[in-house]
Amino acid sequence: xxxxxxxxxxxxxxxxxxxxxxxxxxxxxxxxxxxxxxxxxxxxxxxxxxxxxxxxxxxxxxxxxxxxxxxxxxxxxxxxxxxxxxxxxxxxxxxxxxxxxxxxxxxxxxxxxxxxxxxxxxxxxxxxxxxxxxxxxxxxxxxxxxxxxxxxxxxxxxxxxxxxxxxxxxxxxxxxxxxxxxxxxxxxxxxxxxxxxxxxxxxxxxxxxxxxxxxxxxxxxxxxxxxxxxxxxxxxxxxxxxxxxxxxxxxxxxxxxxxxxxxxxxxxxxxxxxxxxxxxxxxxxxxxxxxxxxxxxxxxxxxxxxxxxxxxxxxxxxxxxxxxxxxxxxxxxxxxxxxxxxxxxxxxxxxxx
Amino acid sequence: xxxxxxxxxxxxxxxxxxxxxxxxxxxxxxxxxxxxxxxxxxxxxxxxxxxxxxxxxxxxxxxxxxxxxxxxxxxxxxxxxxxxxxxxxxxxxxxxxxxxxxxxxxxxxxxxxxxxxxxxxxxxxxxxxxxxxxxxxxxxxxxxxxxxxxxxxxxxxxxxxxxxxxxxxxxxxxxxxxxxxxxxxxxxxxxxxxxxxxxxxxxxxxxxxxxxxxxxxxxxxxxxxxxxxxxxxxxxxxxxxxxxxxxxxxxxxxxxxxxxxxxxxxxxxxxxxxxxxxxxxxxxxxxxxxxxxxxxxxxxxxxxxxxxxxxxxxxxxxxxxxxxxxxxxxxxxxxxxxxxxxxxxxxxxxxxx
Numbered sequence: 001x002x003x004x005x006x007x008x009x010x011x012x013x014x015x016x017x018x019x020x021x022x023x024x025x026x027x028x029x030x031x032x033x034x035x036x037x038x039x040x041x042x043x044x045x046x047x048x049x050x051x052x053x054x055x056x057x058x059x060x061x062x063x064x065x066x067x068x069x070x071x072x073x074x075x076x077x078x079x080x081x082x083x084x085x086x087x088x089x090x091x092x093x094x095x096x097x098x099x100x101x102x103x104x105x106x107x108x109x110x111x112x113x114x115x116x117x118x119x120x121x122x123x124x125x126x127x128x129x130x131x132x133x134x135x136x137x138x139x140x141x142x143x144x145x146x147x148x149x150x151x152x153x154x155x156x157x158x159x160x161x162x163x164x165x166x167x168x169x170x171x172x173x174x175x176x177x178x179x180x181x182x183x184x185x186x187x188x189x190x191x192x193x194x195x196x197x198x199x200x201x202x203x204x205x206x207x208x209x210x211x212x213x214x215x216x217x218x219x220x221x222x223x224x225x226x227x228x229x230x231x232x233x234x235x236x237x238x239x240x241x242x243x244x245x246x247x248x249x250x251x252x253x254x255x256x257x258x259x260x261x262x263x264x265x266x267x268x269x270x271x272x273x274x275x276x277x278x279x280x281x282x283x284x285x286x287x288x289x290x291x292x293x294x295x296x297x298x299x300x301x302x303x304x305x306x307x308x309x310x311x312x313x314x315x316x317x318x319x320x321x322x323x324x325x326x327x328x329x330x331x332x333x334x335x336x337x338x339x340x341x342x343x344x345x346x347x348x349x350x351x352x353x
Numbered sequence: 354x355x356x357x358x359x360x361x362x363x364x365x366x367x368x369x370x371x372x373x374x375x376x377x378x379x380x381x382x383x384x385x386x387x388x389x390x391x392x393x394x395x396x397x398x399x400x401x402x403x404x405x406x407x408x409x410x411x412x413x414x415x416x417x418x419x420x421x422x423x424x425x426x427x428x429x430x431x432x433x434x435x436x437x438x439x440x441x442x443x444x445x446x447x448x449x450x451x452x453x454x455x456x457x458x459x460x461x462x463x464x465x466x467x468x469x470x471x472x473x474x475x476x477x478x479x480x481x482x483x484x485x486x487x488x489x490x491x492x493x494x495x496x497x498x499x500x501x502x503x504x505x506x507x508x509x510x511x512x513x514x515x516x517x518x519x520x521x522x523x524x525x526x527x528x529x530x531x532x533x534x535x536x537x538x539x540x541x542x543x544x545x546x547x548x549x550x551x552x553x554x555x556x557x558x559x560x561x562x563x564x565x566x567x568x569x570x571x572x573x574x575x576x577x578x579x580x581x582x583x584x585x586x587x588x589x590x591x592x593x594x595x596x597x598x599x600x601x602x603x604x605x606x607x608x609x610x611x612x613x614x615x616x617x618x619x620x621x622x623x624x625x626x627x628x629x630x631x632x633x634x635x636x637x638x639x640x641x642x643x644x645x646x647x648x649x650x651x652x653x654x655x656x657x658x659x660x661x662x663x664x665x666x667x668x669x670x671x672x673x674x675x676x677x678x679x680x681x682x683x684x685x686x687x688x689x690x691x692x693x694x695x696x697x698x699x700x701x702x703x704x705x706x
Contacts, residue, residue, distance in 0.1 A: 079461035079628040080432045108432035109622075111462040113629055137592065151657040165587040166595075173591070175584040200553075205626040207652030224578030231528040234646070235517040238489065238526065242638045243520075243629050249642045267624075269462075275432040276466055276596050283596045289602045293587070296505030299560030305505040308584040313527030 004324030010348035013036045014334065015052055021341040022059045023066035028091050035090045035121035043315035046185050047122045049326060053333045054255050055088060055119075056341070060136045064088055064118055070095040073115075081244065082114040086261050087118030093139070093266055096326040097126040099248045101133045101269040108275030113244030114266040119143075119255050124176035124312070127165025130270045131172035134279055138269040139163045140236040142246070144254040144262070146184060147219050150230035153207040155220065156250040159183070160236035167279070174309035179229040179236070239267035242316040273352035305320045323351030358676030363701035365390045368405055369688065374694040375390035375412045376419030377452070388443045388474035394677045395666035399464040400475045402679060406686045407608050408441060408472075409694070417441055420569055423448040426468075441612050442473030446492070446619055450479040452458050454486045454621040461628030466597035467619040472496075474609050477529035477665070480518025483623045484525035487632055492516045493589040495599070497607040499537060499614070500574040503583035506560040508573065509603040513589035518628070522640045527662035532582040532589070533574040534703050539609065544570045563700050592620035618647040676704030 015033035020026065032055065058064040070084035070092045075081075080099050099197045103110025105310045120126075123139045130137020143158030146293035163176040182201045190197050191213035202216035203209050209226030210216055223229030241248025246265025253262035296305045319325070331347060338345035370387035373379065385408065393401030395591035413418040421438035423445045428434075433452050437445035449465045456463025459546045473479075483490025496511030515531040536555045543550050555569035556562050565567055576582030594601025601617025606615035626635045649658045672678070684700060691698035 045407075049673075074629075076628045077460040079625075081629055107430040107460050107462075109462055109464040111628075113480075136596065149646045149649045149658040151655050152646075153604075153648035154652055156649060164591075166588075166591050173587070175588055177578075177581045177584065181578070207655075224581050225530075225534070226577075227659075227661070228530045228577050231530065234526070234642075234661065235519075235528055237642065238517075238519050238639060240376055242635060242642060243489065243624075243626065245630055245634075248638065249645050270587055271464055271592075272432075273596065275429045275464075276427075276434055277598055281598075282595060285601065286591060289587075289590065289595060292509055292602050293502045293505070296502045296507035296509060299556075302504050302560075305502040306580075308580070308587065334539055 002325045002349040003325040004177045005319070005325050005352045006165060006348050007351055008037060008041055008319060008324050010054040011049065011324055014345060014348070015049060017343060017345070018056060018337055018341060019053065019066075019333065021343045022056045023177070023337075024088070028088065031094055032088050032090045032121075035125055038125070038316075040124050040314050040326055041319035042122075042312040044122060045325075045327070045330075046183060049334065050330045051119065051255075053337050054258070056337050057117070057258040058255070062145040063253070063258050063260050063262065070114070072099070075129060078103050078110050080110075080112045084114050084117035086116055086118065089118040089264060089266075092117040093126050093268070094129070096266060097120060097129050097137070097139065097268045097270070101130055101135055104135050104272040108272050110270045112268045113240070114268075115160060115244045115246035115263070116184070116261065117246065117264045117265065117266055118262040120266060122176060123161045123163035124165065124174045124309075126268060127163045127176070128172055128174060131165040131167045132321070133270070134167065134274060135165045135270040135272050137164070139266065140240045141266045142237045142240040142252050144252045144303070145250040146221070147180065147223070147233065148207070150223055152229045153205065153220065157230075157233050158237065159221065160233045160240065162232060162236055166286065167273070167283060169283045171309060171313050173286070173290070173307065174312070179224055179233045182221065184221045187213065187221060195286035197257070200222060203343065223278055224345045241265040243267065244300055356678040356680045357703040358672070358678050358705045359701050360704055361390060361394055361672060361677050364393070364402065364677055364679060367701070368402060370696060370698070371405065371409060371687065371690055371694060372419075374696045375409045377441070381419070381441065384447055385441050385443045385474075388478055390677060391478070391669075392475050393679055394669050394672035395475075395665040397475060398472045398664065398678075398680070398683075399536060402687065403683045404472065404474070404639045406690050407611065409690050410541060410611040411471070411608070412588075414609050416613050416615065420587065423454075423467070425452070431456045432461050432509060433463075433465045437467050437470035439469055439471065442471040442617060443478070445470040446473040446479050447482070448518045449619060450482050450490070450492065450621045450623070453621040454483055454488055457488050457623035457625040461625050463623045465621045466593070468599035468600065468616070469614065470617045470619055471615040472617065473619060475529060476514045476516035477518065477527045477620060477662075480516045480529070481525055481527060484520045484527070484621070486519040487520065487627060488559070488623040488625050490517070492619065493593045495601060495605050495617060496594040497605045498603040499574070500533065500576065500586065502561070503576055505579045506558065506573065509588050510583075510589065511605060512574065513586045513593065515585060515589055520632070521573070521643055522636045524662060526639070526643070526660065527665070532577055532586045534577045535574065537574050540566065540569045540574060552563075594618040596620065636644050651675045679694060
């Protein structure tokens with residue numbers, strides 16, 4: 001049975017109310033709620049409201065500080081270093097990408113690192129900001145060390161996402177990818193359903209390829225592209241963690257350890273298009289490229305060729321029309337949080353389901 | 354039988370002589386010869402002297418201009434646009450990364466695009482330059498459209514490499530990767546040897562997975578990580594081609610079309626480490642990360658965990674000791690070129706083989 005769907009505004013209001021009850025100011029609550037509900041609306045529930053209970057618990061138990069403001073530690077010409085002060089990751093990341101875009105406005109390119117941050121939601125959000133400001137944006141973050149180095153079996157490296165965004169004449173190009181073949185969350189879901197794991201997704205704890213979901217849950221997700229995905233994860237951690245002064249490798253904390261600061265690091269780059277060529281020319285050229293890609297003959301029996309961001313964009317359109325899907329289990333966890341926070345949370349009327 | 358090995362200086366001198374005979378000045382000849390022989394010494398013959406006959410033919414037939422100088426088209430603060438004027442790609446790329454490093458010295462970060470360029474050899478060379486100058490370097494280039502979009506079967510997108518480099522206390526971290534699971538050249542080699550192609554490397558011309566080497570040669574190499582590698586290839590072309598004013602997508606020329614300019618584009622970024630934290634602190638942190646990765650328990654039966662750049666670094670050490678491997682077939686093609694150019698090329702005494 002598909003999840004019930006709710007009006008996006010209703011879910012956002014509920015999340016804002018909980019975040020404010022936990023101590024966030026109105027702006028931060030709107031920012032974080034917007035990030036989570038947009039992920040659900042985009043068909044990415046792993047980065048959606050399912051994360052909110054962890055955020056609220058982390059604020060309560062000390063891993064995050066709802067009242068903290070990110071601040072500039074240093075600024076040299078086109079670069080800046082941000083101390084997140086353990087504010088929620090979305091607050092830190094939005095502050096930092098705003099700074100990178102501002103620097104790019106002056107210098108043509110701006111690079112900003114962040115330390116003392118935490119889970120920042122969907123990396124796509126920050127490169128979308130850049131694309132909306134006439135820039136190509138790059139965003140990376142590190143994450144807790146759930147992956148083993150290629151050829152190894154000791155978990156110590158994050159499944160560090162990399163996102164790149166650029167404007168087109170239509171919806172922006174948004175590439176946002178973690179570096180495993182499939183997320184550990186999907187492997188856990190298959191295990192819970194008693195299904196096998198597709199070939200190539202996982203190994204057991206000894207590093208031997210497996211399709212047994214229980215072995216895979218106890219084991220390791222595999223890198224996309226093998227040593228190539230592993231290399232990209234190191235590069236992402238060099239930019240996000242090593243360069244920023246944040247945690248890196250195995251020292252990055254896990255989100256569910258609510259009382260511990262995560263010490264996550266991020267990296268943001270904004271490249272102002274009009275430093276290189278006119279935005280109109282860029283858009284015309286990029287639209288030409290996208291149009292050519294869409295014109296490719298499809299593989300037999302498949303639909304048309306997609307561009308990164310298409311699937312999420314279609315999901316957002318469906319969510320705008322039919323409501324945002326949210327599982328009953330997640331809603332029930334939000335109710336538990338409301339109870340703990342001593343606020344009243346009325347379940348909105350589902351649009352469908 | 355392994356290829357004979359030659360003293361690196363002998364191979365470099367031979368390549369320099371041929372390039373000078375074709376019209377390159379002493380500096381350009383040394384740069385290009387160094388790039389090619391270093392690739393052979395690093396165990397990457399696909400980017401080595403095997404390419405030199407194409408370079409020489411392109412100069413002769415008009416696709417490249419040995420006498421051309423790359424020049425700055427525009428420069429805005431921390432950004433610059435380079436017109437390669439169809440000089441050899443290594444000459445253009447070295448000029449551009451030198452500029453990016455110089456801009457990073459002033460602004461903390463520098464971004465440089467190139468248009469009207471050609472095959473630039475190993476992307477690792479340029480990020481090594483950045484790492485040697487206290488920077489994290491990123492280099493991308495586009496390439497002729499041999500790959501189909503994910504879900505499609507029409508070749509129109511390059512197997513665009515991405516390289517990232519950073520200094521450590523020892524050899525620099527050098528990640529340099531094309532975006533297919535395996536290079537088409539390796540598939541051709543297996544076909545020539547009558548061997549099957551490993552599962553997941555290729556499809557036939559209709560996009561159906563195949564291990565038949567003949568079908569794979571007539572077909573398509575697959576993206577590493579499926580839609581993720583495809584997305585990265587688009588991103589690399591946006592930076593290298595769309596943003597630079599170069600060719601992009603299917604408009605990039607193939608190297609073996611010797612009379613046609615390739616219209617390749619490149620993108621270079623240099624991020625100066627000391628804008629963010631002290632180089633000593635960066636190196637200490639990065640060495641800590643690398644040390645931790647190497648300490649991972651290996652997968653049963655495998656050797657120790659590797660860091661990107663390790664394999665090439667070991668190969669260079671072996672080449673320094675035992676000579677640089679070069680196939681007799683490639684040497685014979687260099688002799689043909691020498692004959693055409695009217696110069697005398699004495700085969701150096703092999704060190705081994």
